[in-house]
Each structure stands twice: as C-alpha cells, then as structure tokens.
Amino acid sequence: MKKSNIKKVNKPKVAIVGLTCCEGCEFAILDLGERFLELAKRIDLVHWRFIKEDPKILGPYDICFVEGSAVTKNNLKTLKELRRVSKMLIVLGNCAHTGGIHRLKNWVGRYKALGEVYEKPEALDNADILPIKDIVKVDFTIPTCPINGEEFLNVILQILAGKKPSIPQNPVCLECQINGNECLLQKGELCCGPITLGGCNAICCNSKQSCWGCRGLLEEPDVDKFVKNCFLTGHSAAEVKKVLEVFGIKQDWLDQAEKEWRSEQKLKSLTVKKKN
Amino acid sequence: MKIVINHLSKMEGHADFIGDILHGDVAQAKIKTTEGVRLIESILVGRKFYDVPIITARICGICPVVHSLNTIKCLENAFAIKPSDQTVKLRQLMELSQLIHSHALHLYFLSMPDFYGVKDDLEFIKKNPTQAQSAIKSRAFALKILEVIGGRAIHPIACEVGGFKVLPKKARLEDLLDLWEEAMEAALDLMVFAVGLPIPEFFRPQEFACLYDKKDYAIYDGDIKFLSGKIFTPQHYGKIIDEYQLLDSGAKRANYKGKSFMVGALARLNINHDKLSPEAKKIVKDLEFSFPINNTFYNVIAQALELVHATETAGILLKDLIKNIKPEESLGKRLNLIGNANPKGKVTSGYSVMEAPRGILYDMLRLDENGIVLKADIITPTVQFLNNIEQDLLVFMPGLEKMNSDAREQKIKTLIRAYDPCISCATH
Numbered sequence: 001m002k003k004s005n006i007k008k009v010n011k012p013k014v015a016i017v018g019l020t021c022c023e024g025c026e027f028a029i030l031d032l033g034e035r036f037l038e039l040a041k042r043i044d045l046v047h048w049r050f051i052k053e054d055p056k057i058l059g060p061y062d063i064c065f066v067e068g069s070a071v072t073k074n075n076l077k078t079l080k081e082l083r084r085v086s087k088m089l090i091v092l093g094n095c096a097h098t099g100g101i102h103r104l105k106n107w108v109g110r111y112k113a114l115g116e117v118y119e120k121p122e123a124l125d126n127a128d129i130l131p132i133k134d135i136v137k138v139d140f141t142i143p144t145c146p147i148n149g150e151e152f153l154n155v156i157l158q159i160l161a162g163k164k165p166s167i168p169q170n171p172v173c174l175e176c177q178i179n180g181n182e183c184l185l186q187k188g189e190l191c192c193g194p195i196t197l198g199g200c201n202a203i204c205c206n207s208k209q210s211c212w213g214c215r216g217l218l219e220e221p222d223v224d225k226f227v228k229n230c231f232l233t234g235h236s237a238a239e240v241k242k243v244l245e246v247f248g249i250k251q252d253w254l255d256q257a258e259k260e261w262r263s264e265q266k267l268k269s270l271t272v273k274k275k276n
Numbered sequence: 277m278k279i280v281i282n283h284l285s286k287m288e289g290h291a292d293f294i295g296d297i298l299h300g301d302v303a304q305a306k307i308k309t310t311e312g313v314r315l316i317e318s319i320l321v322g323r324k325f326y327d328v329p330i331i332t333a334r335i336c337g338i339c340p341v342v343h344s345l346n347t348i349k350c351l352e353n354a355f356a357i358k359p360s361d362q363t364v365k366l367r368q369l370m371e372l373s374q375l376i377h378s379h380a381l382h383l384y385f386l387s388m389p390d391f392y393g394v395k396d397d398l399e400f401i402k403k404n405p406t407q408a409q410s411a412i413k414s415r416a417f418a419l420k421i422l423e424v425i426g427g428r429a430i431h432p433i434a435c436e437v438g439g440f441k442v443l444p445k446k447a448r449l450e451d452l453l454d455l456w457e458e459a460m461e462a463a464l465d466l467m468v469f470a471v472g473l474p475i476p477e478f479f480r481p482q483e484f485a486c487l488y489d490k491k492d493y494a495i496y497d498g499d500i501k502f503l504s505g506k507i508f509t510p511q512h513y514g515k516i517i518d519e520y521q522l523l524d525s526g527a528k529r530a531n532y533k534g535k536s537f538m539v540g541a542l543a544r545l546n547i548n549h550d551k552l553s554p555e556a557k558k559i560v561k562d563l564e565f566s567f568p569i570n571n572t573f574y575n576v577i578a579q580a581l582e583l584v585h586a587t588e589t590a591g592i593l594l595k596d597l598i599k600n601i602k603p604e605e606s607l608g609k610r611l612n613l614i615g616n617a618n619p620k621g622k623v624t625s626g627y628s629v630m631e632a633p634r635g636i637l638y639d640m641l642r643l644d645e646n647g648i649v650l651k652a653d654i655i656t657p658t659v660q661f662l663n664n665i666e667q668d669l670l671v672f673m674p675g676l677e678k679m680n681s682d683a684r685e686q687k688i689k690t691l692i693r694a695y696d697p698c699i700s701c702a703t704h
C-alpha cells in the first residue's frame with residue numbers, strides 16, 4: 001500500500017460495492033448491528049445500495065470496499081470505474097481476494113460449466129474468474145469467506161486512526177492450538193491450517209471442520225511440507241487439489257510449489273556446477 | 277411512457293426494471309437481472325458429496341443456512357439415512373433463526389422505508405429509532421442462535437450429513453434463552469409497526485405455493501401445496517415446475533401450469549395460517565383477515581407475522597433442547613460416511629424442499645456409487661416468483677400513469693421489494 005493513501009481524513013467518504021457474489025460479506029457488516037450504526041456516525045457512507053437509493057458510481061471516495069468477482073462486462077466496467085474514483089480500494093472477502101468459489105468454474109472449464117446449467121449458454125455474458133488484484137491495483141485485502149465483521153471494524157478503525165492496517169503472518173494453526181482444538185491433520189484429515197493465513201480464530205476447526213484456506217496462503221507457506229504431510233496421511237494429489245480449488249487458492253499453491261521446485265532444481269544445478 | 281430503473285437498490289443482487297405504459301395499458305413490465313452467473317450446479321459435478329453443503333451455502337449471504345441444510349437433507353434422502361430427532365430439532369431452530377434474521381432485515385432496512393418514501397435507511401433510523409432497535413435485537417437473537425448451533429451465522433460450519441460435527445453446549449443454549457424475551461418484544465414491536473404501514477390498494481387473484489404439513493407450519497420439511505388444491509412430493513415438484521431460461525438474463529424463470537405463482541411469506545400465510553404459533557394466531561384473529569390475501573404488498577405483513585411465529589416457536593424449541601440435549605455422535609460419523617462412498621453402493625438421487633425466507637427452495641442431487649455428484653439441480657424461490665412480480669406490475673402500473681416520475685418509480689420499487697427478491701439466489 002502506498003503511504004500517500006493513508007493520510008488521516010476526518011470523515012472519509014466510504015463506498016461499499018458488491019460485484020457478482022453472495023453478498024455475505026456485506027451482511028457481515030450489517031450484522032455488526034449497533035456497532036455498525038456507531039461506525040456509520042464516524043464515516044460518510046456515501047454509497048451502499050443496501051441502505052441507500054443511490055445506485056450510480058460517482059465518487060470520489062476515500063475508501064472503497066469491493067466484494068465479489070467481475071463475472072460480467074458490467075462488473076468489469078464498475079470495478080475499473082471504482083478504482084478510478086477511489087483513493088483506497090479494499091477488497092472484501094474470499095471471492096474478491098482469490099476468486100473464491102466462483103473460480104471453481106475455471107477449473108471445470110467455462111463452456112462446459114455453462115452448458116451444464118443453461119440450454120443456450122451462448123446467450124450469457126460470463127468471463128473467467130480472476131482475483132480482483134489481477135484486474136486493478138488493490139490497496140488492502142480483508143480475507144475470509146465470509147469476512148469477519150470484527151476484522152472489518154478493526155481495519156476501518158485503524159485507517160480512521162491514520163494507521164496502516166495489517167494482518168500478522170501467522171498460520172491458522174496458531175489460533176487453533178491456542179483454542180485447544182484437537183489437531184485435524186494429526187487425525188488424518190486434509191487441513192490447510194499450516195499454509196493458511198490466520199486471524200479467523202480458527203473458526204472452522206473450532207467446529208471440527210478442517211481448514212480449506214479461505215483466508216488465502218501465507219506469504220511464505222511451506223508447501224512442500226504440507227504436501228508431504230497430506231501424502232503421509234493417505235491423501236492423493238488429486239484430493240489435495242480438489243480441496244485447494246474450493247476457496248480459490250489452487251493457483252497460488254501451484255505457483256508456490258513450482259517456485260519451490262524450481263529453486264530446488266536450481267540449487268541442484270548450482271551444486272553440480274561447483275563439482276565440475 | 278417508458279419507465280427505466282437501472283440498478284434496483286436495497287435488494288440482494290443486481291437487476292434493472294424496464295416498463296412501458298401506453299394509454300392506460302401496460303405494454304411492458306420486465307425485471308432484467310444483471311447479476312453474473314456463478315454456475316453453482318456445474319461446479320458441484322465431480323465433487324464429493326461432503327463439499328456440496330459447503331459450496332451451496334455460498335449461493336446466498338442472507339439465507340446460507342437454508343441452502344446448506346437443504347442440500348444436507350437432500351443428500352440424506354439420496355443415501356436413505358434418517359438423522360436423530362435431536363439433529364432435526366437443532367436444524368429446525370437454525371431454520372427459524374434464518375427466517376427471523378432475514379425477515380427483520382428485509383422488513384426494517386429494505387422494505388418498510390419504501391412505504392413512507394424514505395430513500396436512506398440512516399434517515400429512517402433517525403425517524404423510527406425504537407423500531408430500529410427492535411430489528412437489531414431481533415436479528416441479534418437469531419444470529420446468536422446460528423453462531424451457537426452452526427458455528428457461524430453466515431455460512432454455518434457445524435452441520436454435516438447425518439448430524440452435527442460438534443453439538444452446542446447446554447450453557448450456551450441457556451444464554452440464548454436470556455435473549456429470547458427481548459426478541460419476542462422486538463418481534464411484536466415490528467408487527468405493530470408493520471400493521472401501521474400505508475399499504476397500497478391492490479388486488480390480483482393469483483396462485484400461491486408453499487411447504488405443507490398436516491400438523492406444523494412447515495418450513496423444514498413437508499410436501500408442496502398449491503392454494504388451488506394440488507399437493508406434490510418434493511421429488512415431483514422439480515418436474516411439475518416449468519423452469520426455463522430467458523435470453524437476456526442469467527436468472528431463470530418458472531411457471532406452474534403455464535402461469536406465474538407466488539412463493540414466500542404471503543404464500544405460507546395464505547396456505548398455513550391455521551398452524552401459526554399462538555401469539556401469531558391471536559394477531560391474525562385481531563386483524564380480521566379474510567384468506568387468501570391477494571394483495572402482494574401484504575407480503576410485508578406476512579413476514580412480520582412470521583417473525584412473531586418464528587420467535588415464539590424458537591423459544592419453545594430452545595427450552596426443549598436445554599432440557600433434553602444429550603451428547604450424541606453424528607450419524608455421518610457413526611456410518612463413517614465422511615470420506616467414504618455412497619452407502620447405497622449404487623447411483624442414487626435425492627430430493628429435498630425447504631422454506632427459505634423468500635419461499636420454496638428445491639434441491640436435487642444425483643450421486644454415483646462413490647458419493648460423487650453426477651448432476652445437481654437447484655430451484656430458488658426468486659426464480660419461482662419473478663414472473664409473478666411482473667404479472668402484478670402489469671395490473672398495478674396503469675394506476676400510476678398520472679403520478680410524477682419519482683413517485684411512480686417509488687411505487688414500482690415498493691412492490692418489487694415487498695417480494696424480498698434475491699437476485700444472487702436467482703442467478704446462482
């Protein structure tokens with residue numbers, strides 16, 4: 001994030017916009033109830049179609065929160081327009097962050113997926129799914145499917161206080177262990193906790209649901225160790241990939257794996273050269 | 277006279293309205309959905325059954341509970357397994373909570389301001405602060421229930437095929453009961469507020485459909501009953517409903533016997549009003565309704581009545597569960613289902629219907645012997661009533677011709693939003 005984007009503004013003009021999605025992240029904000037109303041007094045919420053009749057994107061906005069994916073040409077146009085009129089663009093939730101559930105379609109194949117649901121698939125405006133950061137510049141990401149209202153509140157309060165928001169680079173396992181949960185990995189379940197960015201209070205593992213990585217990968221995940229662990233507990237590569245697809249982290253994981261593999265190759269070639 | 281409303285606000289998902297009035301006749305009334313298609317049914321194909329409820333929850337951020345639970349019930353139907361009574365009670369409590377928080381949100385924040393022509397909720401809150409508090413309290417009660425039982429309010433975690441991954445602690449259920457009285461007061465407050473709404477005069481005889489059970493105000497399970505008389509099993513519902521694609525919208529449409537029909541709170545009230553909770557029944561009696569109500573604006577009143585019904589019923593269920601909840605392993609675990617194959621050992625299909633806040637949700641799943649999805653079909657409530665909104669508008673709009681354009685648009689939006697449409701669901 002550029003420093004110039006985070007000067008302290010008194011009552012920042014804020015917009016919240018959903019592209020194609022379930023809008024769960026926007027409801028997570030509304031679900032803050034009383035605390036949302038308190039927040040609404042400290043900001044100038046100029047655009048949010050859930051509470052206001054102002055459907056046009058006009059700007060300028062100090063902070064713009066974007067949820068969902070650019071599926072249609074209109075979504076894409078809106079997103080680019082939002083970037084143009086916003087000082088700071090923050091993506092909300094897993095779909096905007098990694099492509100999320102929507103990105104599963106890319107792995108199925110767009111035309112095959114369309115044909116499965118529609119008799120006349122050619123009539124539909126439907127692009128492959130990309131993370132928002134691959135389309136426009138993103139200043140900050142609030143991850144998770146759906147976002148945690150508390151984290152949203154923290155981020156916006158940090159910005160209001162003139163601070164740069166951040167999320168510590170800890171794996172989900174840290175909070176999971178603090179909560180005293182039984183380790184699902186050790187039980188043989190396929191759990192992405194070790195490679196996934198924490199901060200969710202291990203909410204799924206608390207309910208004995210293994211982590212599928214909806215907060216995205218850590219900056220430097222130990223992919224190699226993770227995969228070996230999965231294989232050791234009897235999971236196939238295909239199974240691992242299927243799980244990583246659900247919340248849109250398969251591509252990042254493949255990229256990371258390739259990087260690790262390449263550096264290993266590189267190291268090997270260097271060693272060989274030395275011997276020569 | 278062309279009437280175009282781009283980007284309808286204050287409803288889930290994205291849609292435009294295009295209308296045309298010609299010499300007192302409505303030449304056109306069309307809701308054009310602009311939401312991108314997410315192809316949820318196609319991404320389920322080829323995946324293991326236990327991925328299904330996790331993915332289908334994400335169809336909608338306001339009613340994930342019903343999407344998730346209905347696919348779980350559908351899978352149980354396909355596998356021919358029957359979860360414990362305790363599991364069913366916990367799920368019913370989740371369903372009631374789903375109804376409560378969705379209705380309270382729609383009533384106060386999305387629809388009621390319309391009837392007074394208020395365009396900004398923050399203004400509406402300033403004018404009606406006590407009702408805002410009621411809506412928030414009502415929602416807080418329901419969201420807390422979902423958190424305690426489901427692990428999270430939006431996209432619940434703890435439910436699985438056969439039961440629950442973890443059960444709520446008794447002490448936490450007791451805490452919920454502390455919130456109940458306040459929630460009941462809040463529901464009654466919103467009910468009074470709803471009755472005071474200036475509801476437009478409107479009448480159009482139409483077909484209604486909802487879940488039906490001989491004893492209960494069915495929302496979790498049942499057959500489907502049409503007001504005109506026919507009753508269908510969940511399995512047949514997908515066949516008698518004619519679902520089709522429009523070329524300019526992602527959301528499909530549906531008809532029954534070639535005609536539009538209404539699902540949702542008003543349909544449930546019209547068909548099942550004699551099975552409401554005692555408090556809600558009393559209100560129905562006081563209001564001296566004659567059924568069926570053929571003014572779809574009354575969907576808002578029906579939602580308020582259901583808020584009272586669901587809150588009261590949730591209290592009864594909570595008390596029952598506090599008294600009787602016992603540790604039990606989920607049937608899914610006992611059958612060692614998770615990670616395993618289809619217990620029937622062959623290709624099977626499952627069917628399930630549930631009442632989402634907006635009406636009947638239908639799911640069909642076909643699975644192979646390994647428990648891998650071969651085919652999925654999901655028919656959401658909004659798909660079922662989109663045609664009906666348009667039919668209503670054809671009758672309602674001629675009376676608006678003499679109004680100024682702002683007032684006319686406001687009336688049109690009021691009717692559309694009274695249905696509580698969810699374009700995210702419709703376009704899944």
